[in-house]
Amino acid sequence: MIERLQLFGHKSINLCQNIGVSGLFLMRIVTCAPKPFKTLPLLIQQIYFVGVLSCPIILVAALFVGMVIGLQGHHTLEKFAASAHLGQLLALSITRELGPVIAALLFAGRAGSALTAEIGLMRTTEQLDSMEMMAVDPIWRVIYPRFLAGILTMPLLAILFSTVAIYGGYFVGVQLLGIDGGAFWTNMQSSVDFGNDILNGIIKSIFFGVIITWIAVYQGFYTQPTAVGLSQATTRTVVFSSLAVLILDFILTIIMIGGW
Amino acid sequence: MHERRWVEVIVGCFVLLASAALIFLAVKVSGLVNFNDSDGYYLFADFANVGGLKVRAPVTIAGVRVGEVTQIDLEQDNFNARVTLLIHTDSTQLPVSETSARILTEGILGSNYISIVPGFSEFDDQNGTSYLQEGGQISLTQPALVLENIIGELIFNINS
Numbered sequence: 190m191i192e193r194l195q196l197f198g199h200k201s202i203n204l205c206q207n208i209g210v211s212g213l214f215l216m217r218i219v220t221c222a223p224k225p226f227k228t229l230p231l232l233i234q235q236i237y238f239v240g241v242l243s244c245p246i247i248l249v250a251a252l253f254v255g256m257v258i259g260l261q262g263h264h265t266l267e268k269f270a271a272s273a274h275l276g277q278l279l280a281l282s283i284t285r286e287l288g289p290v291i292a293a294l295l296f297a298g299r300a301g302s303a304l305t306a307e308i309g310l311m312r313t314t315e316q317l318d319s320m321e322m323m324a325v326d327p328i329w330r331v332i333y334p335r336f337l338a339g340i341l342t343m344p345l346l347a348i349l350f351s352t353v354a355i356y357g358g359y360f361v362g363v364q365l366l367g368i369d370g371g372a373f374w375t376n377m378q379s380s381v382d383f384g385n386d387i388l389n390g391i392i393k394s395i396f397f398g399v400i401i402t403w404i405a406v407y408q409g410f411y412t413q414p415t416a417v418g419l420s421q422a423t424t425r426t427v428v429f430s431s432l433a434v435l436i437l438d439f440i441l442t443i444i445m446i447g448g449w
Numbered sequence: 450m451h452e453r454r455w456v457e458v459i460v461g462c463f464v465l466l467a468s469a470a471l472i473f474l475a476v477k478v479s480g481l482v483n484f485n486d487s488d489g490y491y492l493f494a495d496f497a498n499v500g501g502l503k504v505r506a507p508v509t510i511a512g513v514r515v516g517e518v519t520q521i522d523l524e525q526d527n528f529n530a531r532v533t534l535l536i537h538t539d540s541t542q543l544p545v546s547e548t549s550a551r552i553l554t555e556g557i558l559g560s561n562y563i564s565i566v567p568g569f570s571e572f573d574d575q576n577g578t579s580y581l582q583e584g585g586q587i588s589l590t591q592p593a594l595v596l597e598n599i600i601g602e603l604i605f606n607i608n609s
Contacts, residue, residue, distance in 0.1 A: 230453070233456060233457050233460050234453070234456060236460050236463070237456045237459060237460050240460070240463055241459050241460060241463045244463065280478050284474065284478065345463070345464065345467035346467075348467050348470045348471050348474065349466065349467055349470050351470070351474060351478075352470035352473050352474060353470075355478060374477065377478055377480075378477075378478065378479065378480030379480070379505060379506070379507070379560065380560075381478050381479040381480070382479060383474075383475055383479040386479065387474050387475065387478070387479055
């Protein structure tokens with residue numbers, strides 16, 4: 190009994206410690222001295238790895254998500270003879286929720302895990318330590334560009350996701366199922382508001398970018414320098430950041446709907 | 450060096466593509482930038498009840514969209530709803546007399562919109578012009594139909 194209690198206490202202390210360390214780590218990243226001219230090439234390299242290489246999976250997923258919403262929406266709305274309203278169903282559900290969230294989940298799986306594995310392997314093979322030996326700050330050289338690239342590319346990927354998904358829904362609804370194209374776009378335009386729907390979706394995706402890359406670089410930087418530790422860190426990145434995205438999405442939606 | 454240049458080119462394409470997608474979302478999906486938004490003139494109409502009318506609802510004449518609702522607020526003296534309409538094309542001239550505005554519903558699940566029925570155009574000797582100008586008021590209005598009121602009247606009529 191005492192041992193169980195001790196284990197519980199130990200885990201709680203560990204959890205608090207991890208949260209504290211990750212907070213301090215975030216502060217170190219944010220406050221690290223910016224060197225714009227030296228950072229820019231590193232940043233572009235990372236945007237390529239994190240953003241451009243995530244494009245194929247996100248765009249293909251977007252196309253199919255849009256198409257399936259078009260199909261399901263048409264199937265359901267047809268019962269109420271309201272299939273012309275497919276456009277607003279599609280645009281609202283995608284720009285407000287599905288675009289940012291699914292793009293973030295895919296981003297966590299595709300880019301977050303890669304970031305953790307890369308930084309974790311640098312830790313395991315003592316590259317980060319040798320950088321410090323050469324008086325190169327690994328936070329600035331390794332972590333900062335990756336963190337910034339994640340924050341910058343997440344909203345771009347979410348915007349691309351929404352666009353492609355809406356075209357996917359358009360393809361199924363208008364081209365295949367024969368809804369009137371004019372009604373599709375007009376209903377969409379009259380119900381979607383740029384500030385409330387699209388901008389809020391973009392704000393959400395910026396928050397998701399911060400939380401995913403933060404978790405990914407933290408898990409990579411503080412990984413156990415063993416093969417098992419590295420695999421655990423990668424798994425934790427995907428699990429934690431997916432959960433964090435879904436929970437944060439709920440909180441942000443409450444804030445946004447609550448007239449913020 | 451050569452490879453890094455290609456990386457930069459691809460990243461540039463990526464950012465441009467995302468910007469184009471944002472413009473698409475702004476223009477085509479949300480209708481934020483409507484290119485003939487700026488020209489046109491404003492009219493007012495007082496309604497006893499606007500029902501579910503919303504800002505940016507269409508204003509139509511004979512079913513053709515000619516403008517949109519830009520503002521709905523409550524008048525403090527007589528508690529009517531004052532609706533501000535933006536009529537897009539200056540060429541749409543509405544006679545002062547007999548022009549009426551009604552709040553209708555698109556289909557059974559659709560949203561509310563305003564339908565304007567133009568009156569007869571007559572030349573008025575005293576005022577010179579008889580068309581509604583910027584800031585003019587449509588005096589004849591018909592409020593939105595509220596389903597509960599109709600059912601209430603129906604029951605009242607059946608009972609009496």
